[in-house]
Amino acid sequence: MKLFYGEIEGNVVTINDEEQQHIVKVLRMKNGEAIHVTDGKGNLASGRLMIEGKKAHIEVDEIKNNLPDFSPKLHIAIAPTKNIDRIEFFVEKAVEMGISEITFLQTEKTERKNINLDKIRKQAIAASKQSLRFHFPVINDLIKLQDFLKNIDPEHTFVAHCHENLERTELNEIPKLKNITFLIGPEGDFSEKEISFLAENNIKAVSLGSQRLRTETAGIFVAAWNYNQMI
DSSP: OOEEEEEEEEEEEEEEEEHHHIIIIOOOOOOOOEEEESSSSSSSEEEOOOETTEEEEEEEEEEEOSOOOOOSSEEEEEEEEEEEHHHHHHHHHHHHHTOEEEEEEETTOOOOOOOOHHHHHHHHHHHHHHTTTBBEEEEEEEEEEEHHHGOOOOGGGEEOOOTTOOOOEEESOOOOOSEEEEOOOOOOOOOOHHHHHHHHHEEEEEOSSSSSOOOHHHHHHHHHHHHHHOO
């Protein structure tokens, strides 16, 4: 399946401008080739490619609406790493494994203070197309830990940290939930003050095993664990 991103409004399908350029200039696709377009909202158009000059269109044969999304839905709130390449790697792999939402957390030890959100979202779209996803994940900008907690359900929220002296449950002991949120700390982990603050807000702590994982590895690990729940 050659999957591209665009807008689907009723029976009208418009391929994204950058996608059109990619089709014409990079892939050099030909008129009549089979093509599929998703809006990332669960809708999929199938048809034949029509090229007019530098413009690419789809001659629609079929539109499928409200295709099923992954379940359970996973939201990872993660502190961005100083080296942005590492967090971009996490985004790519987590999206391929079906993550529903990513939020970047600003914590006491977060060194990176800004994120190129447009670039991250484009990478999420690319990873979604690569893995044939018709529901693209939500990508949220940096938010302070305290503010993030105002909008979550503590019954469905867990924090992974490396403080062995503090109580933690095992990952396999988490009950199956339709929606689940994980907090992943920065390089250097959450501070004990932050862990106490999370506990006061009824956020349960989880161990990801005996190994100490890098921030992006912990995020990918949780995404893989959730992916396994889908199979």
